[in-house]
Amino acid sequence: MNLTDEERALLAGEAGPARQWAIGHQIAVGRYLRAADFVPVAQAHIMADTESLGPAGVEWLEHLAALPEPDRQVRIPTITDPRGTDFAAAARLRQQDWMLDLEHRAIAAFQAMGILMTDTCINYQTIMPAVRGEHMAYGDTGVVIYSNSVLGARSNFEGGPSALAAGLTGRTPRYGYHLDEHRRASLHVAVTRTPAALHEWGTLGALVGRLAGDYWQVPVLSGIDRIPGSDELKHFGAALASYGSVALFHMVGITPESQRFADVADAALPLRATIGAAEMAAFRTGPAGDGTVDVVVFSAPQLSLFELRDLAALLDGRRVTVPLLAVTSPQVKPDADRAGLTARIEAAGGQLLSGMCFYQSYAREMAEANGWRNLATNSAKLVNILGGYGYRPVLASMEACVAAACSGRLAA
C-alpha cells in the first residue's frame, strides 16, 4: 500500500501503541484486499457485543483503554452498535451477572477511548445519516447496506476491530465499495410484485441475497413500482445483507446511483431471476408443530418510532399470553415514552427494550434460561440468524406476530 508520511509515522509508533496497532491492522487488511492506499472517513461505527468479544476481547479492549489519554482517544466521531443487554430488563430476560459484568467492562473501555455509546443499528435514521459520496467505516451490515444503497455513502463491512482502528486513525483502506468500479451492478433481478408489509420486504431481501451469494455481488432490482419508505428499505437491506453478505444494492428509479438502469449496469447484464408473489410465498415456512409460540420478537434491526406506533396500535385493548419483546434504540426510546407508545405496549403485557438487539444479547443463553424455542418475528434477518442459536424461528407479519403473542399460537 502507498502510505503517507503521517501513516508511516503511525506505523512507527510515533502516535502511541494503539494507533500503531490500528494502522498495522488496517495495512494487513488492505494488502489482503488489494487496497492501493487509505481514504479518510467521517465516522466509525463499532459492533462489539460481549457475546462476540468474549472475555478475551474485553481484556483486549481494556488493554487499549489503559493507555495514556492522548494515545487512546479516537480521532473521528465513533459510535456503537447495540449492546448485549438492556440493563433495566436483564433480570426479566434472565441474563446472568457475568454477562452484565462483561458489558460494563466493555462500555467502560469504549468510553475511556472517547467512543459515543449510541448502541444502535439504525443510526442512519436517528444519529447522523451519511451524505452521498461520504466515506465511512460502518460496522453493522444493515447500516452499511442502507448507507451505501439508499444514501449513496461509501463503506465496506467494518468488523469491530477494523471500525475501532478507523476511529483511531481516521481512515480506512481504500478497497471494495469505496471505489467506483465495485459499485456497478453484477446481478439483475426483476420484481413483479412490490412487497407491502415489512416482513415481505425482508423476504425479498432474503431471496435476492440467496441469489447474490457473496459480498462482491451488487444486485440491481427493476420493477419496484413505488418509492419504499425508510423502514421498508431497512428490512429489505438487513435481510439482503444477512442472507447474501451483500453491502450494496440498486433499485432502478429509486436509489440515488441508479436513476436509470444504465447508470449502474451495462445493457448486456443478463436478467438473473424474476421474483413475484409465488417466489415470496414459497420462501416462508409455516409454524413448527401445532403452531405453539414461546416468544415473539420485534428486533433486527431496532424498531423506528413509526414501527413502535404501529405495534402499539395493534396491541391496544389486547393482552399477550407469551413474552412479546420489542427492541429499539436509546434515541427512539425516550420519544416512545413521551408519545405514550411504551405505556400502550406495556399495558398489553409487552416489553420495550432499548440499546440491545435480540440476537446480539446471548440469544442461546436466553433461550435456555427461559425455555424459548419457537419464536415468531417479522424480521427475516432474525430468522436467518437464530436457527444456529437453537431456535425454531418463523417469519410472519407484525399483525400475525401480535395475534400469536396473544393466543400463544401462530396461525398456519
Add this chain to the structure above:
Amino acid sequence: MTVFAATAGMGERVRGRALVASDGFSARYDLDRIAGVFSRPDHALAGQSYVGRILVLDAAKGGVATAWMLHEMAARKIAPAALVLNRVNPIMVQGAALAGFTLISGFAVDITRAVANGALVEVDPGADPPVLRVLEDTA
C-alpha cells in the same frame, strides 16, 4: 502432492485434516462456539466439530461478528486451525488479522470440490502465491 494456488493469504503455515463442504461460513450464524460444533441446522456440516480442523468452504457469509469471534475462539482454543475459502468478505480478513488466524482464499477451481473431506492438507499463506497442499488424500 497436489497444490492449489490462492490469490491471497495471511497467518502462519498450518497442517491438519480438512473439513470440507460447498457451504458458506459465518461464526455467528453457523457455530455453537461453546460446544465447538456447527449448529445451524441447514448447514452441510451441522453437528460436526470444527475444532482443530482446516475448514474448506465456499464463501464468507453473514454479518460482522466473525471479526471478533475468531479471536474469541482462538483464546479458548476452540477454534478451527485455518480457513480456506473460495471467496472472502472483509470480515473474515479483519477477523483473521486480529486473531493471527490462518486464512487463504481465491482459487482457479472450486476448492470445495477439489479437496476431499478428511484429507491431510497444509495451508501456507507465506508462499508466493499462497497455497494449499494436499499431503494425503483421505483420512
